[in-house]
Amino acid sequence: xxxxxxxxxxxxxxCRGWVIxxxxxxxxxxxxxxxxxxxxxxxxxxxISVPPYSAIFDYGRETLNIVLTFSNxxxxxxxxxxxxxxxxxxxxxxxxxxxxxxxxxxMAYAMARAPMRWQLVLLLLVxxxxxxxxxxxxxxxxxxxxxxxxxxxxLIWLGWIDSPIRMLNTNFAVILGIVYAYxxxxxxxxxxxxxxxxxxxxEAASDLGxxxxxxxxxxxxxxxxxxxxxxxxxxxxxxxxxxxxPELLGGPNTVMIGKVLWEEFFHNRDWPVASALAMxxxxxxxxxxxxxxxxxxxxxxx
Amino acid sequence: xxxxxxxxxxxxxxxxxxxxxMVILVIYSFNSSRLVTVWAGFSGRWYIELFxxxxxxxAVWTSLRIAFFSASMAVxxxxxxxxxxxxxxxxxxxxxxxxxxxxxxVMPEVITGLxxxxxxxxxxxxxxxxxxxxxxxxxxxxxxxxxxYVAVVVASRxxxxxxxxxxxxxxxxxxxxxxxxxxxxxxxxxALAAGWLLAFTLSLDDLVIASFVSGPGATTLPMxxxxxxRLGVSPKxxxxxxxxxxxxxxxxxxxxYFMRRNEAKRRQAMLQDMTAGR
Numbered sequence: 197x198x199x200x201x202x203x204x205x206x207x208x209x210x211c212r213g214w215v216i217x218x219x220x221x222x223x224x225x226x227x228x229x230x231x232x233x234x235x236x237x238x239x240x241x242x243x244i245s246v247p248p249y250s251a252i253f254d255y256g257r258e259t260l261n262i263v264l265t266f267s268n269x270x271x272x273x274x275x276x277x278x279x280x281x282x283x284x285x286x287x288x289x290x291x292x293x294x295x296x297x298x299x300x301x302x303m304a305y306a307m308a309r310a311p312m313r314w315q316l317v318l319l320l321l322v323x324x325x326x327x328x329x330x331x332x333x334x335x336x337x338x339x340x341x342x343x344x345x346x347x348x349x350x351l352i353w354l355g356w357i358d359s360p361i362r363m364l365n366t367n368f369a370v371i372l373g374i375v376y377a378y379x380x381x382x383x384x385x386x387x388x389x390x391x392x393x394x395x396x397x398x399e400a401a402s403d404l405g406x407x408x409x410x411x412x413x414x415x416x417x418x419x420x421x422x423x424x425x426x427x428x429x430x431x432x433x434x435x436x437x438x439x440x441x442p443e444l445l446g447g448p449n450t451v452m453i454g455k456v457l458w459e460e461f462f463h464n465r466d467w468p469v470a471s472a473l474a475m476x477x478x479x480x481x482x483x484x485x486x487x488x489x490x491x492x493x494x495x496x497x498x
Numbered sequence: 499x500x501x502x503x504x505x506x507x508x509x510x511x512x513x514x515x516x517x518x519x520m521v522i523l524v525i526y527s528f529n530s531s532r533l534v535t536v537w538a539g540f541s542g543r544w545y546i547e548l549f550x551x552x553x554x555x556x557a558v559w560t561s562l563r564i565a566f567f568s569a570s571m572a573v574x575x576x577x578x579x580x581x582x583x584x585x586x587x588x589x590x591x592x593x594x595x596x597x598x599x600x601x602x603x604v605m606p607e608v609i610t611g612l613x614x615x616x617x618x619x620x621x622x623x624x625x626x627x628x629x630x631x632x633x634x635x636x637x638x639x640x641x642x643x644x645x646x647y648v649a650v651v652v653a654s655r656x657x658x659x660x661x662x663x664x665x666x667x668x669x670x671x672x673x674x675x676x677x678x679x680x681x682x683x684x685x686x687x688x689a690l691a692a693g694w695l696l697a698f699t700l701s702l703d704d705l706v707i708a709s710f711v712s713g714p715g716a717t718t719l720p721m722x723x724x725x726x727x728r729l730g731v732s733p734k735x736x737x738x739x740x741x742x743x744x745x746x747x748x749x750x751x752x753x754x755y756f757m758r759r760n761e762a763k764r765r766q767a768m769l770q771d772m773t774a775g776r
Contacts, residue, residue, distance in 0.1 A: 197655050215581065219575050219578045219645070224594075225597040226617070227602060228594075230613030233613065233620050239532060287696075302512075303505075303513075304513040307506045307509065318509070320754055321516075324747065329702075329742050330705075331703070332738075334741070335739070337519060338511075339526065339614060339736075344536075349536075376519070430603070430604060434605075434607070437606020438771055439608055441605065443700040444728070454606060474609045478608065493596045
């Protein structure tokens with residue numbers, strides 16, 4: 197380490213504490229602490245009051261009574277709706293992630309191999325839809341997929357079908373919606389990863405007589421593992437908890453946990469059960485989140 | 499002609515997949531029929547109706563204000579967080595901070611929304627603030643998740659910046675604060691602008707978190723759009739969508755134009771230096 201570096205550190209010392217404290221405190225208060233509160237409320241009982249749950253801590257006769265209720269978690273296991281919703285969410289999110297990867301990987305690969313002056317334009321073209329409105333992009337599919345929508349009308353006009361095919365309000369529409377909405381988030385990390393790929397490795401492989409496809413599977417694919425993980429997690433994790441897409445494109449057969457949580461909270465006003473649902477969802481997602489974190493922090497700090 | 503490769507074909511297919519639904523949305527915003535799916539002739543009446551809709555206009559104004567303040571605060575917090583993560587050596591709490599910066603990027607919105615609402619309800623009980631939920635609570639929620647995005651954008655720029663310039667400034671006697679404002683800040687300013695814009699669009703777009711933490715006083719644009727869209731397809735929403743797509747495209751084009759011009763200028767200067775030096 198150079199002298200300068202050490203001096204730089206020393207000079208930063210006085211304001212160092214403050215610079216660290218401000219973001220750390222804000223995020224602790226508004227991101228970390230709320231999870232503790234969700235945990236607490238998931239262990240309380242629903243009550244008809246404002247707010248609609250019973251207190252866990254209770255000071256009575258100079259003793260502190262703590263009443264923890266695990267009934268909310270037990271309740272989740274007794275009603276098959278919740279288990280079906282968790283399973284349904286994971287299944288749909290997984291399928292959508294795989295499809296996103298299958299479409300997004302070749303896209304990112306072509307972008308990374310494009311002439312330099314085209315790369316920025318292509319990147320902006322892929323990202324632009326994600327800067328418009330998520331809600332409106334999901335809404336666009338309602339007009340395309342509905343029974344008297346664009347696809348069905350066209351097919352009937354062509355005489356290929358007599359009666360419309362039901363596409364809106366199915367799981368198919370939900371998966372399509374997720375792939376459509378999250379595709380840019382799959383392409384971005386893959387592209388970032390593939391542009392850094394050392395092309396001399398590919399040349400070496402081809403000089404040694406490796407076929408193109410073979411080189412891809414033995415050199416390119418393993419080296420882009422980080423991008424694949426980051427992109428997949430950016431799609432999979434939010435998709436598991438997705439509310440808007442199943443609500444607008446899904447049907448009665450679509451049970452996803454984000455929608456169930458929303459209804460528990462807003463329609464049934466059962467805050468403790470909604471909190472327990474959130475806690476279990478977090479437990480399911482903690483490993484994917486940790487995976488994503490490991491990749492992302494390597495990106496940030498190296 | 500050379501046969502296009504498989505990946506090029508996939509890129510074209512992917513771009514068509516991304517843009518066709520949006521193009522269809524724009525075309526049908528000029529449809530004179532109320533039935534969005536049947537073409538009945540060109541008309542701009544839905545744009546007129548859109549601008550007569552007081553509820554939508556009020557929601558646009560609310561959303562724009564929240565997005566402006568959220569993006570501004572998120573740039574301050576996110577830049578500090580990025581600076582800490584890229585410039586500071588290990589300290590206690592660094593792992594916690596970096597987790598809290600990356601987790602909001604993927605956290606399902608229903609979880610973030612629910613947890614923040616419960617925090618606000620708790621705070622109201624314990625310290626009496628916030629007494630009622632509305633723009634301020636949405637601002638806090640948006641600032642929190644947007645600052646994570648800003649931190650990622652700014653950190654990637656900070657990693658590219660040559661540390662020796664900052665060191666040189668300090669060698670010449672500039673204090674750390676002065677160095678930051680005179681050297682570091684100007685160098686990372688494009689990233690700050692990009693982070694601000696990203697935070698602004700994220701805040702404008704958020705439905706789920708805002709629905710949880712909002713009160714009766716504040717209705718944002720996505721909430722109005724969502725309640726209308728839930729009932730079915732409406733041409734007024736198509737008109738709104740067209741205007742949003744137009745605004746974003748224009749902003750992106752301008753950003754691209756300036757980036758390209760700067761790039762060209764830099765190349766020109768470099769060429770001049772090279773010819774002068776010969």
